[in-house]
Amino acid sequence: MVDSSRTGATAYRPRRLGLADRSRPYRVVLASRMRSQRSYRLNFGIDLFSSFVVGFVELAEVWLLFHNAPVIGGMDFRQILLVFGIGDLSWSLASLVFGHVDNLATYLRLGTLDVFYLRPQPLLLQLVTSDISLRRLTRAAVGLGALVVGLRANDIAWSPTHVALLLMTLVSAAITYAGTYVWAAGVQFFVVAGSELTNSVVYGGRYAATQVAAVWSAPLTVLFGYVFPMAMTAYVPTLVLLGLPAPAGLPAWLGWCTPVFAVWMWVFGLVMWRSGVRHYQGGGG
Amino acid sequence: MSIDGPDIVIETTGLTRVFTRRAGRGLRSLRRTALTAVDDLTLRVDAGEAVGYIGANGAGKSTTIKMLVGILVPSAGSVRTCGLDPVRDRRILARHVGVVFGQRSQLWWDLPVRESFAILAAIHRLRPSDATAREEELVARLEMGGYLDTPVRQLSLGQRMRAEVAAALLHRPRLVILDEPTIGLDVLSKQRLRQFLLAERAAHGTTLLLTTHDMGDIERLCDRVVLVDHGRAVHDGDLAGLARTVGARRELVVDLLAPSPDLVGIPHTVHLMSDGGGIRQRLAFDADATTAAQVLAAVASRAEVRDLTIEEPDIEDVVRRVYEASGRDR
Numbered sequence: 001m002v003d004s005s006r007t008g009a010t011a012y013r014p015r016r017l018g019l020a021d022r023s024r025p026y027r028v029v030l031a032s033r034m035r036s037q038r039s040y041r042l043n044f045g046i047d048l049f050s051s052f053v054v055g056f057v058e059l060a061e062v063w064l065l066f067h068n069a070p071v072i073g074g075m076d077f078r079q080i081l082l083v084f085g086i087g088d089l090s091w092s093l094a095s096l097v098f099g100h101v102d103n104l105a106t107y108l109r110l111g112t113l114d115v116f117y118l119r120p121q122p123l124l125l126q127l128v129t130s131d132i133s134l135r136r137l138t139r140a141a142v143g144l145g146a147l148v149v150g151l152r153a154n155d156i157a158w159s160p161t162h163v164a165l166l167l168m169t170l171v172s173a174a175i176t177y178a179g180t181y182v183w184a185a186g187v188q189f190f191v192v193a194g195s196e197l198t199n200s201v202v203y204g205g206r207y208a209a210t211q212v213a214a215v216w217s218a219p220l221t222v223l224f225g226y227v228f229p230m231a232m233t234a235y236v237p238t239l240v241l242l243g244l245p246a247p248a249g250l251p252a253w254l255g256w257c258t259p260v261f262a263v264w265m266w267v268f269g270l271v272m273w274r275s276g277v278r279h280y281q282g283g284g285g
Numbered sequence: 286m287s288i289d290g291p292d293i294v295i296e297t298t299g300l301t302r303v304f305t306r307r308a309g310r311g312l313r314s315l316r317r318t319a320l321t322a323v324d325d326l327t328l329r330v331d332a333g334e335a336v337g338y339i340g341a342n343g344a345g346k347s348t349t350i351k352m353l354v355g356i357l358v359p360s361a362g363s364v365r366t367c368g369l370d371p372v373r374d375r376r377i378l379a380r381h382v383g384v385v386f387g388q389r390s391q392l393w394w395d396l397p398v399r400e401s402f403a404i405l406a407a408i409h410r411l412r413p414s415d416a417t418a419r420e421e422e423l424v425a426r427l428e429m430g431g432y433l434d435t436p437v438r439q440l441s442l443g444q445r446m447r448a449e450v451a452a453a454l455l456h457r458p459r460l461v462i463l464d465e466p467t468i469g470l471d472v473l474s475k476q477r478l479r480q481f482l483l484a485e486r487a488a489h490g491t492t493l494l495l496t497t498h499d500m501g502d503i504e505r506l507c508d509r510v511v512l513v514d515h516g517r518a519v520h521d522g523d524l525a526g527l528a529r530t531v532g533a534r535r536e537l538v539v540d541l542l543a544p545s546p547d548l549v550g551i552p553h554t555v556h557l558m559s560d561g562g563g564i565r566q567r568l569a570f571d572a573d574a575t576t577a578a579q580v581l582a583a584v585a586s587r588a589e590v591r592d593l594t595i596e597e598p599d600i601e602d603v604v605r606r607v608y609e610a611s612g613r614d615r
Contacts, residue, residue, distance in 0.1 A: 017410075021410075024407055024410075025404070025407040025408040025410070028403065028404050028407040028408075029404055029407075029408075032393065032396055032400055032404060036393075036395045036396055110389065111386065111388070111389035112389070114351070114356055114386070114389065115386075115389065115390075115391045117354060117355060117356045117375065117379075118354060118379055118382070118383075118384050118391065119379055119408050119409075120376040120377070120379040120380050120408070120409065120410075121376065121408065122376070281356065281357055281358045281372065282302070282304070282357055282358050282360070
């Protein structure tokens with residue numbers, strides 16, 4: 001191996017690093033990204049506002065749907081509000097941190113990824129921490145608002161188990177969505193104009209997550225219930241919270257298995273990412 | 286340095302990279318065509334060398350660089366950079382190599398230059414005191430003091446390139462790879478950058494690998510030239526040797542005392558032109574087959590010489606010949 005005295009890289013400290021030291025390069029990048037986003041105040045304000053509007057329109061769309069058909073697939077608007085709140089809040093938080101990851105096609109075109117190769121850090125970690133989308137905060141606020149209203153509007157027999165289920169669901173859902181972003185990035189190594197395809201999973205998936213999965217056809221249930229476990233991020237746990245009957249193909253007990261689906265989505269995502277990197281480097285991927 | 290010889294910074298053996306592309310469209314695209322971008326390249330660069338890696342567009346220069354730093358996996362052959370396997374040890378290697386891509390930036394376009402440096406120092410885990418000292422050295426040598434607080438997107442190309450070079454050198458890499466660093470720069474900016482690279486090499490013994498289409502870069506910075514053509518190294522040696530490889534000739538210009546007939550028929554020499562009714566004549570000669578003295582003696586036997594100059598082959602011309610030759614069978 002190369003030691004630093006031989007290479008003249010005297011500035012490099014080969015010693016054991018603590019978490020604070022290890023994360024420092026990433027924190028420095030993220031801090032500067034946040035500073036730079038906020039430094040263009042007007043721009044930042046517009047971004048925050050438009051992100052809020054998008055979230056609000058999504059919510060209005062659900063309301064409109066239920067305004068015309070008060071009960072869909074055994075759920076009314078108050079109940080779907082809870083699904084929407086859980087799904088949208090966790091999706092917005094995942095997008096805040098991971099949202100730019102599915103811009104990989106752009107990174108490839110601009111050569112940014114080659115620059116990542118020149119730095120002594122894992123590629124995916126660099127990609128994730130290369131940016132942060134603060135504008136999603138207002139979107140998350142819409143989700144949080146829907147969640148709070150949804151929790152109050154529904155008659156939930158609260159117990160410590162219910163609280164644990166809700167918290168576990170929010171965390172697992174955010175992790176699941178993050179996994180879909182990683183999956184989408186991996187796909188884009190193979191398909192040059194892959195964002196159309198991956199958008200259908202990432203944004204289509206988010207849309208599906210805030211819908212009543214009971215009305216889905218069997219193929220859709222397989223796709224967004226299990227392969228990309230969107231129904232598990234909000235709909236199925238909500239059935240458990242509210243004590244509603246579960247539709248065929250999506251048993252309610254799966255509402256307790258959200259961490260398993262989060263792990264699955266990350267395995268799926270990382271396998272896709274790894275094979276994408278292999279493909280990019282031409283190592284027989 | 287090790288005891289048993291110079292330190293090897295780059296070592297490739299039979300390095301080959303083949304790209305496969307789908308031919309045709311749709312479902313019939315299963316047929317693939319193979320393009321060999323780098324073909325059986327064996328190259329060794331010792332510590333402290335400055336090597337110009339030249340060739341026409343598409344000759345395989347960038348592909349080679351990508352294999353040297355671990356972006357691409359070789360199809361065949363082996364590569365070691367700073368004694369490491371670039372793909373497997375990419376993250377360790379990144380601490381020892383600095384790369385400047387003329388066409389892509391490693392700075393943060395919306396941040397001031399100073400902040401980009403601070404981030405890179407953190408990324409490379411430089412000690413704060415080391416980072417400060419190094420940054421001051423680079424800022425002084427590259428004359429960047431005036432725009433450290435300017436966002437990168439507001440810099441001129443010349444300013445940005447200097448910042449790019451500083452960014453690549455901040456962690457004191459032992460190998461610096463520059464991919465067309467002077468592209469688009471004006472004369473003064475080029476000169477500054479070259480002077481800096483010479484000084485950096487003198488001060489730290491940095492190894493340089495440089496791809497460029499600017500022969501001034503090669504003439505001023507490199508003591509060795511590797512010419513690639515269709516992925517193969519067709520010349521590895523000094524510039525003069527390159528001129529001989531492509532058959533570029535030295536030229537002798539003689540001013541005669543009186544107008545004389547064209548000086549034709551001198552062995553290994555071609556008469557190029559005569560001016561002033563034959564007062565000034567230009568002869569090209571093959572430096573491998575004859576010497577300037579022999580040619581001059583032959584001229585002097587026919588006419589009285591008043592003055593003379595000998596012109597070395599123009600490097601631009603040398604490379605143009607190579608590129609043209611390679612273009613013909615493309």
